[in-house]
Amino acid sequence: MPRFEIHFLVDHGTVEIPSELKSVGVDKGYTEAFYDSDGHAHGKGLGKETTKKSDRICAKNRNRGKLWALHRKLEELNPSRSARILKNNLSRKTENKRYRQNQSELTAIIGAASKSLFNGESLKVFAEDLTQPIKNKRQSKAMSRKLNSWMKGQMRDSLQKWANWTGSVVTEVQPSYTSQIDSVTGTLLGKRSGDSFTRFNGVVLQADHNAAKNVLSRGTDQDITRYMSKTEVQAVLLRRTARFLEGMGLSLLDAIELGLLDCKHELCSGFQGTPGRDARNV
Numbered sequence: 001m002p003r004f005e006i007h008f009l010v011d012h013g014t015v016e017i018p019s020e021l022k023s024v025g026v027d028k029g030y031t032e033a034f035y036d037s038d039g040h041a042h043g044k045g046l047g048k049e050t051t052k053k054s055d056r057i058c059a060k061n062r063n064r065g066k067l068w069a070l071h072r073k074l075e076e077l078n079p080s081r082s083a084r085i086l087k088n089n090l091s092r093k094t095e096n097k098r099y100r101q102n103q104s105e106l107t108a109i110i111g112a113a114s115k116s117l118f119n120g121e122s123l124k125v126f127a128e129d130l131t132q133p134i135k136n137k138r139q140s141k142a143m144s145r146k147l148n149s150w151m152k153g154q155m156r157d158s159l160q161k162w163a164n165w166t167g168s169v170v171t172e173v174q175p176s177y178t179s180q181i182d183s184v185t186g187t188l189l190g191k192r193s194g195d196s197f198t199r200f201n202g203v204v205l206q207a208d209h210n211a212a213k214n215v216l217s218r219g220t221d222q223d224i225t226r227y228m229s230k231t232e233v234q235a236v237l238l239r240r241t242a243r244f245l246e247g248m249g250l251s252l253l254d255a256i257e258l259g260l261l262d263c264k265h266e267l268c269s270g271f272q273g274t275p276g277r278d279a280r281n282v
Contacts, residue, residue: 021124021169025216026117027178027208028128028155031195033113035208037216043113046106050151053102064090107154114158122167126219127159128175129226173218174226176233180262183213187241189260200260234268 025037030050033043067089074082117125130152156172163170182190182199189200197207218224223236241261242252252271255261265271 018122021122023124023126023216023219024117025212025214025219026125026127026159027212027215028130028152029208032208033110033155034117034159035212036117037209037212039206039209040116041208042116043109046109046113046151049109050106053106057099057102060095103150106151107158110151110154110158114162117159118162118166118168120166123163123169125159125163125168125170126173126215127156127170128178128215129172130156130175171219172226173215173221174224174228174233175215176228176230177237178214178218179207179211181210181214181237183210183217185244186217187244188237188262188265189241189244189255191262200255231268234265238265238268238271 027035029035029047031044031047032041033046035041067085071082071085071090074085159170162168177188179192179197180188180190182188182197183205184199191198192207192210195207197205197210199205224233238252241255245251245255250258252261252265256263256266
């Protein structure tokens, strides 16, 4: 199929790169594309648009499934009608065009979010290395997972593109537990619920802002490297949590009984070997 391409130069201006780049942590999300460690959201409405498009695609595919069943049923009973259904109702041409339009709309939102994040400055950005699709309660649908997987790659590419244009540096970090850590203490004490993170002392933080701060800290963390497993990261965080609790005269088991620590961590092998896990407040 013949095609042509148009190439043109874009002048994005001149950027003076400072000797010391400002460090910013970035939490990649679903509701917003990015949330930075300074407390700013970028790409608001991304989740709403993605959900709307994925729901439309899922509904469309359910209807196509019914038509495919009808087409196969009529292949012997009414071949001419079966052929009409195959030709007029089961073509992918229109749907593929619509899907590309959906992707273009989401790409525009992500691109605007990246532009807003850098805002013409040279930054040292620490971002999550998302090797899995963004987890969300709505992601049980196959098409939603596929769309999210594609969106994850777009976020990475968009950040890198704007980093190149602004003379910035993007460093990806290990993402495990960044949304479950208290950014003030660096421990696993606290609980995230939706857009809120409740610390062990009852103070409530904005969850994405809290996660972005943890991503920023993870960028200079000497104990947690990018390619560590989730279990290894959990063990490191449990040791830090145990040391923090020790100063309060508590153990990890005490924290679980008091509801300060999620009981799921008790199943970790690192929990069993953490010093002071059986210590009790006397």
